[in-house]
Amino acid sequence: MAIKDYLRERFFPHMWCPGCGHGTVLNGMLRAIENLALEKNDIVMVSGIGCSARITGYVDFHTLHTIHGRALAFATGVKMSRPDLNLIVPMGDGDALAIGGNHFIHAARRNIDITAIIMNNRIYGMTGGQFSPLTGYGKMATTAPYANIDHAFDTVSLAISAGATFVARTTTYHVKQLTDIIQKAIQHKGFSVVEVLTQCPTYFGRKNKEGGAVEMLENYKNSTTPVGSQAGQVNPDLIERGIFVEKQMPEYCSEYSKIIQKAVKRK
Amino acid sequence: MGKPKLKELHIRQDWCKGCGICVHFCPQKVLELDDKDKAFAARPQDCISCRLCELRCPDLAIEVETEEE
Ligand SMILES: Cc1ncc(C[n+]2csc(CCOP(=O)(O)OP(=O)(O)O)c2C)c(N)n1
Ligand code: SF4
Ligand code: SF4
Ligand code: SF4
Numbered sequence: 001m002a003i004k005d006y007l008r009e010r011f012f013p014h015m016w017c018p019g020c021g022h023g024t025v026l027n028g029m030l031r032a033i034e035n036l037a038l039e040k041n042d043i044v045m046v047s048g049i050g051c052s053a054r055i056t057g058y059v060d061f062h063t064l065h066t067i068h069g070r071a072l073a074f075a076t077g078v079k080m081s082r083p084d085l086n087l088i089v090p091m092g093d094g095d096a097l098a099i100g101g102n103h104f105i106h107a108a109r110r111n112i113d114i115t116a117i118i119m120n121n122r123i124y125g126m127t128g129g130q131f132s133p134l135t136g137y138g139k140m141a142t143t144a145p146y147a148n149i150d151h152a153f154d155t156v157s158l159a160i161s162a163g164a165t166f167v168a169r170t171t172t173y174h175v176k177q178l179t180d181i182i183q184k185a186i187q188h189k190g191f192s193v194v195e196v197l198t199q200c201p202t203y204f205g206r207k208n209k210e211g212g213a214v215e216m217l218e219n220y221k222n223s224t225t226p227v228g229s230q231a232g233q234v235n236p237d238l239i240e241r242g243i244f245v246e247k248q249m250p251e252y253c254s255e256y257s258k259i260i261q262k263a264v265k266r267k
Numbered sequence: 268m269g270k271p272k273l274k275e276l277h278i279r280q281d282w283c284k285g286c287g288i289c290v291h292f293c294p295q296k297v298l299e300l301d302d303k304d305k306a307f308a309a310r311p312q313d314c315i316s317c318r319l320c321e322l323r324c325p326d327l328a329i330e331v332e333t334e335e336e
């Protein structure tokens with residue numbers, strides 16, 4: 001199926017700013033789904049609130065545009081009632097790790113078969129550029145006009161320690177890797193986390209004098225390195241990208257169905 | 268099976284927002300922005316059908332059609 005068959009073309013051009021990386025995440029995600037030849041009716045995409053969350057409006061799958069921070073809770077409900085469906089949950093950094101941080105760690109701990117995509121632009125884009133838990137120390141935001149004093153989460157380490165069984169990171173510059181990783185994340189049985197560094201030129205870029213979308217992508221190219229690379233060992237400031245964890249563990253819905261079988265037998 | 272040969276670069280100018288990503292990162296410098304800041308193929312003969320523009324465009328405005336298709 002061609003990419004355009006997965007789109008709700010009537011809503012295009014989309015609402016994101018010129019050069020916003022969220023569109024590239026949508027692009028890569030659709031190509032992953034195309035490569036997997038998934039049926040539209042077998043995909044449920046659930047999002048919360050934010051510029052990133054608007055992604056569900058543009059795809060012709062089953063979609064739920066829910067409330068800020070709670071996309072994973074809605075997705076858990078859908079998955080528990082219909083474990084045969086593929087659940088994909090794209091979230092902003094604020095959505096996933098500020099207001100939604102608790103849902104995130106517990107979904108990871110349960111290892112429920114959901115693909116969580118964190119579209120990390122290090123800012124609250126939708127509401128005007130407030131800092132998020134991923135903005136990072138020393139960075140500027142509308143709510144940190146003298147620089148931010150909060151330290152950022154490392155999404156990858158957080159996801160691993162919370163129990164996610166597939167954890168990866170890439171950027172909107174590394175588009176082939178983006179498609180490949182999302183494809184593997186969807187195929188993985190268990191809780192998958194894909195962090196995508198994605199540019200918000202309008203707020204994060206402008207506030208931090210990082211230039212426009214082109215310069216921000218150049219920065220992703222120059223400030224990242226493949227996981228375990230020599231360059232990363234020499235220069236620890238480089239951000240690693242690639243697959244960090246990929247392991248098999250009992251999955252939540254499978255375990256739950258075993259419990260139901262036990263309970264039915266005892267009656 | 269040889270390398271895919273370009274048939275046509277389809278650019279939906281009504282979807283393009285002129286961000287310049289495709290122009291800057293095309294390895295062959297095929298693309299340019301016109302006076303309305305819309306991308307167009309200035310040198311299609313140089314295109315190697317790598318599809319990077321298609322994959323990177325945040326507005327899903329580019330489709331690279333090759334001969335095999
Ligand atoms: C319960 C609740 N609190 C706060 C908001 C306001 N709000 C809307 S989007 C948002 C943050 C968006 O940031 P992020 O999740 O990083 O997404 P982005 O816009 O950057 O893609 C906030 C705080 C809300 N909609 N609902
Ligand atoms: S404000 Fe930032 S995140 Fe929101 S659409 Fe614009 S560039 Fe994208
Ligand atoms: S990347 Fe897409 S939106 Fe940006 S200039 Fe090129 S065609 Fe237009
Ligand atoms: S397919 Fe590759 S070479 Fe051709 S225009 Fe796009 S980026 Fe340039």
Ligand SMILES: [Mg+2]
Nearest residue numbers: 092093123125
């Ligand atoms: Mg954000």
